[in-house]
Amino acid sequence: xxxxxxxxxxxxxxxxxxxxxxxxGHVVEVAENAQEAxxxxxxxxxxxxxxxxxxxxxxxxxxxKEWAAQGLLTMPVIMMSGxxxxxxxxxxxxxxxxxxxxxxxxxxxxxxxxxxxxxxxKREGQPAPASFxxxxxxxELGVFGESEARVAPAAINGMNAGLGAENDLAASMPSGAPSxxxxxxxxxxxxxxxxxxxxFAYHLAxxxxxxxxxxxxxxxxxxxxxxxxxxxxxxxxxSKT
Numbered sequence: 001x002x003x004x005x006x007x008x009x010x011x012x013x014x015x016x017x018x019x020x021x022x023x024x025g026h027v028v029e030v031a032e033n034a035q036e037a038x039x040x041x042x043x044x045x046x047x048x049x050x051x052x053x054x055x056x057x058x059x060x061x062x063x064x065k066e067w068a069a070q071g072l073l074t075m076p077v078i079m080m081s082g083x084x085x086x087x088x089x090x091x092x093x094x095x096x097x098x099x100x101x102x103x104x105x106x107x108x109x110x111x112x113x114x115x116x117x118x119x120x121x122k123r124e125g126q127p128a129p130a131s132f133x134x135x136x137x138x139x140e141l142g143v144f145g146e147s148e149a150r151v152a153p154a155a156i157n158g159m160n161a162g163l164g165a166e167n168d169l170a171a172s173m174p175s176g177a178p179s180x181x182x183x184x185x186x187x188x189x190x191x192x193x194x195x196x197x198x199x200f201a202y203h204l205a206x207x208x209x210x211x212x213x214x215x216x217x218x219x220x221x222x223x224x225x226x227x228x229x230x231x232x233x234x235x236x237x238x239s240k241t
Contacts, residue, residue, distance in 0.1 A: 002047035002118050003027045007037040007063075008080065009055045013103075017050060019224060020110065025192075034058035041067065046075055048117045051097075053081035053088060061088065064095050076117035080105065107231065115189075197232045204234070 004026050006017045011032070018028040029046065031037040034057050040046075053060040060079055067073040079092045082103030089100040098120060099113045182194045200214070207213040215222045 001025050001027060003029065003044075004114070005029045005031065005037065005040060005046040005049045007031045007034070007049065007055075007060070008052040009033055010052075013052070013080075017110070020107065021114065023224070023228065024111065024114075026114075034060075034063045037063060038066075041072055047121055048114060049075060049077045050101075050114075051077050051079055053079055053084045053092070061092050061095070064092055064097060068096050076121045078113050078117055107227070193232060196228075197234055200229055200232065200234050 004021055006014055006021075006028060007030075008014050008017070009032050014030045014032065018030060021028045029040060031040055033055050037049075037051070051060045051064065060081075064073070064077060064079075067077075073096045076098040077096065078099045078101060079089065079097045080101045080103060081088070084100070084102075092100065098117050101109060101113055182191055182198065184191065186194075200218070203214045203217050207217065211222060211225060215225045218225065220228065
């Protein structure tokens with residue numbers, strides 16, 4: 001889990017990015033202008049910043065220059081814009097921006113850029129995503145796709161007990177649904193995707209394909225649920241809306 005600061009003057013963009021990144025397991029903080037972003041950075045150092053270029057008070061490139069000059073550019077920064085030129089993107093990169101995303105931002109490009117940014121931050125000794133203490137959880141969970149998950153035996157036993165209580169899961173899965181078997185010997189991102197595919201496939205089967213009831217059961221908005229299922233590759237052809 002990482003703390004990501006989203007700086008954008010458009011409420012819709014802030015809400016959309018917050019929803020997507022929160023669903024990915026991150027803590028998302030938002031700022032609607034450079035002033036709020038400055039105030040946040042003065043208090044805390046996020047693991048990653050998504051920074052809009054065109055804002056009403058101070059543009060993102062100027063804010064990036066300020067942080068660099070003040071020695072505060074100690075976290076990966078990804079610039080965003082729907083109107084920026086190539087020259088602007090190059091300038092931001094020279095100042096220290098890690099990447100540039102053009103609006104409207106494609107979901108896969110966003111997730112890939114965020115993952116790369118967090119990995120870069122960890123490699124360079126910048127603030128890394130929060131991990132679980134070994135004393136509390138028996139292991140450390142690394143950045144997506146970067147290290148394998150190590151889970152305490154007690155936690156594994158608890159999960160196995162839970163799976164035992166649902167031993168009819170496979171039988172209730174829709175045709176073509178992914179297996180509920182999840183390996184702990186794979187990178188965290190792959191294990192989590194496998195779990196989520198099985199989780200949603202189970203609820204789709206239990207609710208007979210009703211997206212409305214699945215949305216209620218999982219606590220997701222219908223539009224968010226559709227996007228998540230598409231991202232995971234869960235078959236929807238037999239679903240009832």
